[in-house]
Structure formats: structure tokens, C-alpha cells
Amino acid sequence: MIKTDIAIVGGGPAGLCAAISAASQGANVTIIEKASNLGGQLIKQTHMFFGSQKQYASTRGIDIPDILMNELKKLGSLVNVMLDSTVLGLYEDGVLTVEQNNKYIKIKPDSIIIATGASEKFLAFPNNDLPGIYGAGAVQTLMNVHGIKPGNKVVMVGAGNIGLIVSYQLLQAGIEVKAIIDAAPKIGGYYVHASKVRRMGVPILTSHTVKYAHGKEVLKKVTIVKLDNNWQEVPGSEIDIDADVMCISVGLSPLAELLWQVGCDMIYVPELGGHVPVRNQELETSVKGVYVAGDVAGVEEASSAMVEGRLAGLCAAKNLGYAKENFEELKNDCIEQLYSLRSGPVGEKIRAGLSKVIV
Amino acid sequence: MRINEHPILSFTKGKLVKFTFDGKEYEGYEGEPIAAALHAAGIKVLGHTHELGRPRGFYCAIGNCSSCLMTVNGEPNVRVCVEKLKEGMVVETQKGRGELK
Ligand SMILES: Cc1cc2nc3c(=O)[nH]c(=O)nc-3n(C[C@H](O)[C@H](O)[C@H](O)COP(=O)(O)OP(=O)(O)OC[C@H]3O[C@@H](n4cnc5c(N)ncnc54)[C@H](O)[C@@H]3O)c2cc1C
Numbered sequence: 378m379i380k381t382d383i384a385i386v387g388g389g390p391a392g393l394c395a396a397i398s399a400a401s402q403g404a405n406v407t408i409i410e411k412a413s414n415l416g417g418q419l420i421k422q423t424h425m426f427f428g429s430q431k432q433y434a435s436t437r438g439i440d441i442p443d444i445l446m447n448e449l450k451k452l453g454s455l456v457n458v459m460l461d462s463t464v465l466g467l468y469e470d471g472v473l474t475v476e477q478n479n480k481y482i483k484i485k486p487d488s489i490i491i492a493t494g495a496s497e498k499f500l501a502f503p504n505n506d507l508p509g510i511y512g513a514g515a516v517q518t519l520m521n522v523h524g525i526k527p528g529n530k531v532v533m534v535g536a537g538n539i540g541l542i543v544s545y546q547l548l549q550a551g552i553e554v555k556a557i558i559d560a561a562p563k564i565g566g567y568y569v570h571a572s573k574v575r576r577m578g579v580p581i582l583t584s585h586t587v588k589y590a591h592g593k594e595v596l597k598k599v600t601i602v603k604l605d606n607n608w609q610e611v612p613g614s615e616i617d618i619d620a621d622v623m624c625i626s627v628g629l630s631p632l633a634e635l636l637w638q639v640g641c642d643m644i645y646v647p648e649l650g651g652h653v654p655v656r657n658q659e660l661e662t663s664v665k666g667v668y669v670a671g672d673v674a675g676v677e678e679a680s681s682a683m684v685e686g687r688l689a690g691l692c693a694a695k696n697l698g699y700a701k702e703n704f705e706e707l708k709n710d711c712i713e714q715l716y717s718l719r720s721g722p723v724g725e726k727i728r729a730g731l732s733k734v735i736v
Numbered sequence: 737m738r739i740n741e742h743p744i745l746s747f748t749k750g751k752l753v754k755f756t757f758d759g760k761e762y763e764g765y766e767g768e769p770i771a772a773a774l775h776a777a778g779i780k781v782l783g784h785t786h787e788l789g790r791p792r793g794f795y796c797a798i799g800n801c802s803s804c805l806m807t808v809n810g811e812p813n814v815r816v817c818v819e820k821l822k823e824g825m826v827v828e829t830q831k832g833r834g835e836l837k
């Protein structure tokens with residue numbers, strides 16, 4: 378049985394920041410990451426980030442993990458990293474079970490920070506299981522991490538930020554994007570992203586959805602259809618588009634299995650992407666010593682995931698007795714950063730969601 | 737279908753290795769996911785469902801959804817979107833649910 382002060386499940390932006398801040402206060406931390414590298418979703422984000430300087434705005438997502446890793450290195454032996462290690466179970470006695478290279482390992486931490494991120498949602502339409510229909514994040518991984526074209530002609534479903542950004546990245550890789558469609562009457566993502574792809578000649582069709590995917594073994598053609606004000610199909614408005622790839626980018630839902638397993642109180646909050654745990658200001662769930670940070674606590678952005686990670690790390694360390702004199706100052710800084718990230722009309726949905734789960 | 741030129745990224749590849757898919761020989765780069773090597777070779781169909789025989793490809797590409805299960809070196813239910821390619825691997829379409837040994 379491995380012992381550590383704080384086990385951090387997931388080495389994305391939230392988990393990395395949690396590790397940095399907890400170890401900075403003097404706690405011994407273990408990051409457990411199922412992939413072969415740290416960074417989570419950041420490793421495929423080739424675009425410059427939004428937010429403020431403190432969250433590395435105008436740095437490309439792919440460059441942020443290196444910055445965080447340098448911070449981690451300075452903390453020396455307080456930080457342990459387990460790669461290729463999947464947390465399988467989290468038990469009521471606080472034991473975590475991990476699979477690493479076909480070995481089964483048990484870890485008994487004093488506290489746990491869950492930062493497992495989110496997974497892509499799916500959409501219902503006839504033949505939605507044909508090969509060629511992929512999550513937008515999957516296409517991004519294939520193209521930006523592995524250097525492989527997903528296909529030649531793409532229909533993007535979803536005009537939120539992810540749909541818009543991945544469309545732009547497809548164009549950068551020399552792949553044709555036939556159209557971006559969205560069932561909503563308005564583009565969900567930022568207009569800067571939308572105008573970038575529009576300028577490159579990609580139509581964005583709002584109030585449109587997928588009616589049918591065609592193909593026997595692989596995707597060949599997509600039929601889209603217009604929706605009226607009541608979200609009903611407009612008869613005769615079908616358009617056929619030749620495409621060998623359809624990207625589904627209709628949102629993410631928190632990867633909350635471990636939280637369910639350990640018995641956290643969960644609430645369904647559509648604004649946050651699905652079932653999320655009830656938590657206090659310090660990001661501790663209803664199960665003492667189990668904290669959350671990042672997309673698993675509510676689907677948001679890397680910027681807020683990083684600040685939440687810092688906050689959860691700080692508080693988890695303090696509650697185990699590791700607090701330096703700057704603790705209060707750092708904690709208040711995190712709370713202020715989160716407040717400003719979530720202010721204004723862009724943060725309205727998140728604020729509404731969080732008001733249901735913070736006790 | 738590999739990306740050879742990219743305005744922002746350059747791709748560092750492992751060494752070129754050979755593997756087989758359903759008995760036919762293919763090449764890919766060591767350390768890349770098996771699914772990536774197959775996709776680069778134009779193979780999108782990774783298996784068929786047990787009941788209805790519908791074709792299956794990958795979906796999430798990061799090991800979350802189990803849409804990409806194949807038999808690798810005789811072991812069934814391997815998520816090929818995250819399993820790394822090695823020299824001489826025997827990759828096969830999985831028939832049935834696979835047995836635990
Ligand atoms: C196309 C796209 C564009 C984006 N653009 C922006 C942007 O411009 N600005 C911005 O701020 N945000 C952006 N985001 C969002 C941002 O990437 C995410 O909000 C952020 O990565 C969430 O961080 P996280 O650490 O919570 O989760 P993740 O980054 O998903 O990391 C979770 C980690 O946990 C690991 N994990 C999961 N389960 C287990 C387990 N059981 N055991 C071990 N490890 C596990 C995963 O492998 C992963 O590495 C974008 C996202 C996408 C997809």
C-alpha cells in the first residue's frame with residue numbers, strides 16, 4: 378500500500394495546479410494520470426488561450442503544461458507522478474485502487490483531489506454509430522497529437538467554442554470543413570472564433586440539426602435539416618452534404634464515476650454539464666477529505682480549472698495541517714480570480730449552475 | 737493520411753515498425769496509438785457489434801468510451817485508441833466478447 382498526503386486523480390490543468398499549490402504548502406502529493414503524459418486536454422490545444430495573464434492568456438494551450446511542469450519540478454521530492462496509471466476505484470475507507478501496466482496497486486492517501494475532467498457528449502440521430510462520426514476532441518487528438526488527418530470533408534456539429542476551434546484547426550491541417558451546424562438559433566462560442574472560420578469560407582448554419590447519416594461501413598453523406606422556432610424540423614429543408622467525417626461537439630459531461638463510488642452527494646445541474654458533486658467554498662465534497670477541481674466539478678474552461686486546482690490543493694493541504702503564512706492571501710487570490718473569470722454575461726450560466734451546488 | 741506540414745505543430749515520430757491487421761502487414765510509428773496507425777492506413781472500421789453486426793470505429797480517442805475494442809497479440813478488449821504500437825504486433829478484429837484467461 379502506497380502512502381501519500383494527497384492523491385490527485387488526473388494530471389490535466391486542474392490536477393497539475395492542485396499538486397503545485399498543495400506541495401508549495403508542504404504536503405506530499407501523488408498525481409495519478411492514466412495517459413502517458415501530463416497536461417490533459419491542453420496537449421491538443423494549439424490556439425492561444427483566453428482569460429487573464431494569471432491563467433496564461435495568449436499562451437497556446439500546448440505550451441501551458443511545460444510552464445506548470447517547471448513549477449512542479451521546483452517542488453522536488455514532495456511531488457510524485459504516476460503515469461499510465463488509471464484509478465479504478467475509490468472506496469469508503471479512502472483507499473484508491475490503480476491499474477498500472479497490468480499491475481494492481483493500492484494507495485492510501487489522507488486526502489484526495491478528483492480532477493478527472495469530462496468526456497464528450499453524444500447526439501441521437503439515425504446511423505450515429507457509423508465510423509467517421511467522432512467526438513470533436515477525438516479528431517483534435519488524432520490531428521494535433523498524432524499528426525493524422527481524420528478524413529477529407531468534415532461536417533462539424535456544434536458551434537460552441539470547441540466546435541469553432543476544432544474547425545479552424547482542421548482548416549490549418551489542410552482539411553475541408555463543409556459546414557458548421559448548430560441546433561440553437563445563435564452561435565454559442567465567442568464571435569472571434571466564429572468570424573475566423575467564416576472568413577475562411579466555412580458556412581455556419583444555426584437552427585440546423587443532423588437528420589440522417591448515410592453509409593454502410595463508413596460515413597459517406599450527412600443530411601441536415603432546418604429547425605423552426607419550436608425546434609421542429611422544417612419539411613423540405615433537408616440538405617445533403619458529402620462528408621467522410623462528422624465531428625460531434627455538443628458539450629461535455631463530467632467524468633464523475635469515482636465521486637459516485639465514494640458516495641458524494643451529487644446533483645444534476647445542466648448548466649455544469651451533468652451530475653456534479655455538492656461542495657463547499659474550499660471545493661471539499663460531502664465526503665470529508667475528498668475534493669474536486671476542474672471540469673469534473675462542472676464543465677468550464679482550463680483557466681478556471683487551473684484556479685480551482687490551486688484552491689483545492691491549498692485547502693486540502695491546510696486541512697491536513699500544512700499551511701504557510703501566505704495561505705489566506707493565496708486562497709483569497711484564487712477566490713477572486715474565479716469570481717472575475719465568472720463575471721459578466723459569459724459567466725452567467727456557470728454562476729447559475731454553481732449557485733445550486735455550493736453549500 | 738498523415739499531416740506532413742502544419743503551420744504550428746511539428747510531429748516527432750518513433751521509428752517505423754511493422755504490424756499486422758487481420759493478417760495483412762502494415763506500417764506505423766512505434767509508440768503511436770494502434771488506432772492512429774490504422775487510421776493513417778485508411779482503416780476506420782475497427783470491429784462490428786455482437787448483436788447487430790454494425791461497424792464500429794473509435795469515438796473519443798482518449799480511452800473513455802470503449803468504442804475501439806480489438807484483439808491485440810491475442811488479448812481481447814484492448815482499447816486501441818490508447819494502446820501503443822510496437823514492432824510485430826498482431827492486431828485483429830475481435831469476434832465475440834472475448835474471454836478472460
Ligand atoms: C477544443 C477545445 C478547446 C478549448 N479551448 C479552451 C480555451 O481556449 N481556453 C480555456 O480556458 N479552456 C479551453 N478548453 C477547455 C479546457 O481544455 C478544459 O476545461 C480543461 O482541460 C479542463 O481541465 P481538467 O484538468 O479539469 O480536465 P482534463 O484536461 O480533461 O484532465 C483530466 C485528466 O484526468 C485524467 N483522468 C481521467 N480519469 C482518470 C482516472 N480514472 N485515472 C487517472 N487519470 C484519469 C485524464 O487522462 C486527463 O489527463 C478547450 C477544450 C477543448 C476540447
Ligand code: FES
Pocket residue numbers: 793794795796797798799800801802803804805815816817818
Ligand atoms: S475510442 Fe473511446 S475508448 Fe477508444
